[in-house]
Amino acid sequence: MILIQLTGLSGSGKTTIANNVRDELVSLGYKVEVIDGDEYRKALCKDLGFSREDRLENIRRLGFVGQTLAKNGVIVILAAINPYEAARQAIKETSSIVRTVWIDCDLETLIARDVKGLYKRALLPKSDPDRLPNLTGVNDPYDVPENADLVIKTNEESVEESSERLLNFVLANIQIEKSEPVRRAMFVGRWQPFHNGHQWLIAQKLDKGVPVLIAVRDVVPDERNPLTTRQTVAILKNAYEGKDVEIIVIPDIESVNFGRDVGYEINEFVPPDDIKTISATEIRESINSGSDDWKGKIDERNQHLIAKYLGS
Numbered sequence: 001m002i003l004i005q006l007t008g009l010s011g012s013g014k015t016t017i018a019n020n021v022r023d024e025l026v027s028l029g030y031k032v033e034v035i036d037g038d039e040y041r042k043a044l045c046k047d048l049g050f051s052r053e054d055r056l057e058n059i060r061r062l063g064f065v066g067q068t069l070a071k072n073g074v075i076v077i078l079a080a081i082n083p084y085e086a087a088r089q090a091i092k093e094t095s096s097i098v099r100t101v102w103i104d105c106d107l108e109t110l111i112a113r114d115v116k117g118l119y120k121r122a123l124l125p126k127s128d129p130d131r132l133p134n135l136t137g138v139n140d141p142y143d144v145p146e147n148a149d150l151v152i153k154t155n156e157e158s159v160e161e162s163s164e165r166l167l168n169f170v171l172a173n174i175q176i177e178k179s180e181p182v183r184r185a186m187f188v189g190r191w192q193p194f195h196n197g198h199q200w201l202i203a204q205k206l207d208k209g210v211p212v213l214i215a216v217r218d219v220v221p222d223e224r225n226p227l228t229t230r231q232t233v234a235i236l237k238n239a240y241e242g243k244d245v246e247i248i249v250i251p252d253i254e255s256v257n258f259g260r261d262v263g264y265e266i267n268e269f270v271p272p273d274d275i276k277t278i279s280a281t282e283i284r285e286s287i288n289s290g291s292d293d294w295k296g297k298i299d300e301r302n303q304h305l306i307a308k309y310l311g312s
Helices: 014-027 037-041 052-071 085-093 107-113 118-122 159-177 196-206 229-239 280-289 293-297 300-310
Strands: 002-007 032-036 075-079 098-104 150-153 185-189 212-218 245-251
Touching: 002 014, 002 052, 002 085, 002 159, 014 032, 014 075, 014 159, 032 037, 032 052, 037 052, 052 075, 052 085, 052 098, 075 159, 085 098, 098 159, 150 159, 185 196, 196 212, 212 229, 229 245, 229 300, 280 293, 280 300
Parallel strands: 002 075, 002 098, 032 075, 098 150, 185 212, 212 245
Antiparallel strands: none
């Protein structure tokens, strides 16, 4: 999906904005994960300190987790100070799904806010034992982002306005990343087992260059449905390897229903005589009896799987 790496000084509003945007995206049906730098410091990165090397390693780890999630369809918002331009660029250069957003806020405002009391401690005299020696932007470096994809100035706008800007940015970039949606011809069945009759049916669309979606009903195995869902999916994937076919699993349905003008083409294909007489029940009975008659009704590519799953 996409990885948004936020960068900004402590107290600039990264976590608050990230959580607000996450909630909005979840309400729209998206999968979202906020990688909070403070929280990950307690777990994945608890072995790291605050030296330059450790800060770089911290962001490298967070970036790896974020990209892994993003590649699996999750919108990821990495909310960390992320102080070094080298680290930001390293994450961005590894993938086209990464965007950098600078949550900018002037130091005067941050000191006035001082939500965590960090700035007060960082500004204490060096001799004070409570002094914080490594606060980014005060007594530790912060590289101003050179080419941020979006800059949000939280000292000039409300939290709501900042959150709305990030939300719109995420949604806009998701649309950019999406390719033209593929419309597929859908075939729903139990496929117990998948045979030449089924294959003929699907070919009515596939042979015309229409992408196909095969939906496998997730039925409980019994005498009529001896194959598990996993086995059925394996057979279908083997049959259509390299073809423009997507295979999904759906709950066992009670019926297929539609209203008027739903925009779908509803087709009934009448197979030739030698195809329409093929029976999955007879195939299962043939296998159970030890006969080889069933082999003429199953694609050669799948015969070994059918025999493996249904053979005695």
